Amino acid sequence: MKNFNSSALHSHSQSTNHIRERNSRKYSLLSVLPLRFSLRGYGFCMATLFLFCFGSLFYQLNGGPPKILLDIRQYLGGSTYLDDHGQPAPRVLPFPSQVIYNRVGKCGSRTVVILLRLLAEKHQFNLVSSDIHNKTRLTKHEQVDLMKNISSIPQPFLYTRHVHFLNFTRFKIEQPVYINIIRDPINRFLSNYFFRRFGDWRGEQNHLIRTPGMKDDERYLDINVCILENYPECSNPRVFYIIPYFCGQHPQCREPGVWALERAKQNVLENYLLVGILEELEDVLLLLERLLPHYFTGVLNIYKSPDYKKMGNMTGTVRKQTPTLEALQVLYHRMRYEYEFYNFVRDQFHLTKKKIGLKSVSKPPAYSNDFLQQLALRTPEPLDEDEELETDLEDANSWLVHP
Structure with missing residues (x-):
C-alpha cells in the first residue's frame, strides 16, 4: 500500500511538472510576439x-x-x-423634404396657404410663401437665382409662389417634389374676373387696393359684353392661363396650342406628386395627408374645424354673375385646350384615388360643362396669336390678379 501511494504521488508530481513546462513554453512563444494581449x-x-x-x-x-x-x-x-x-x-431625410406648390391663381390657393401656415407650426417644417403675385415668367438668370434660393432653404421645407413650372434639372440642381391644385377653367376665369373688380369678403375696399387704376367703365363692364365683343381680358391669350403653370418657362408655353398642352401633361406625369382639382378639395387634402404625412397630417380636421371655417369664408369672391349660354359657349371654345388639360388632370387624380383605395368624400360638381360642347358655334373663331400680340403676351398677367 505504501509503495502504491508513493507511486501515485510521483505520477501526480510528474503531471504537474508537465503542465508547468507546457505553459512555460506557451508564454515563451507569446513573449516573442511584438504585442502582449x-x-x-x-x-x-x-x-x-x-x-x-x-x-x-x-x-x-x-x-x-x-x-x-x-x-x-x-x-x-x-x-x-x-x-x-x-x-x-445636405442632410438627406427619409421622405420628400423639398416641396414646391406653384399655386395657380383663383384655384383655392389662399385656402391652402392658410392651412399650410397652421400645419407648419404644428409639424415644424419651413413654410416659405412668396408675396410676389404678378411675375410668373422669369428670365434664365432669374430662374437660376430663384432655384438656388429655394434649394438653400433648411429642410424639410414647402415653398409656395405663383410661378410657372421651373425645371431644376435643366440647370443641374436637384429637382424638388411639386404639388398643385386646379379648377374648372370657366369657373376660375369668372372668379378672377369679378375678384379683380369687387374683391372678396375680407373687405369692401380690397379690390380698390388690388386694382387702384381701374376706371369705372372697366370695373362695371358686363361679362357678356367682354366675352362676345372680344375684349382682350376675355379672349386669347388671356384665357390661356392654367396650362402655362405646368408647361414651364419656355416662350412657347404661353401660346395656346398642342405643344404647350402636351408638355404640361408630361410635366404632370414626371414632376408632380399630386395635382388635385378644387371641386374635390376634401379628397385632395386626404391624398396629401396620405402622400406627405410629415406635412399634411391632420389637415382635414383643421379644414373642418369651426375656427378655420371663419377664416376660409373670407376668401370667397363677391358679386359673381353667370354669363349667358351663348357667352359660356364662346368662352368654352376659347378654352378648349384648358379643358383638355383639366380633364386629363381630373382623370389622373381619380386614378390616384383608386390606386390608394380612397373612398371619395367630396360632393360632385353642381353642373357639368359637357353641354357646352354640343352647342353650335355661333361666333367667329378666337383671334390667333401673331407677332403683333407679343407685347400682349408679355404683360398678360397684368390682367389677372393672383391672390
Missing part, C-alpha cells in the same frame, strides 16, 4: 472601436463631422473638413 488591452481596443463607430454615426446623421473632431484638428494645427472639402452634403 491582456484584458486591459482588449477592453481598450473595444472602447476605441465603439467610440469610432459612435462618432461615425453622429457624423452621418448630422451631415458633417462632430464638433469635437474639428476642435481636435484645430488644436493640432491641421485643416478642418470645411477647409478640405467645402460645405458638407
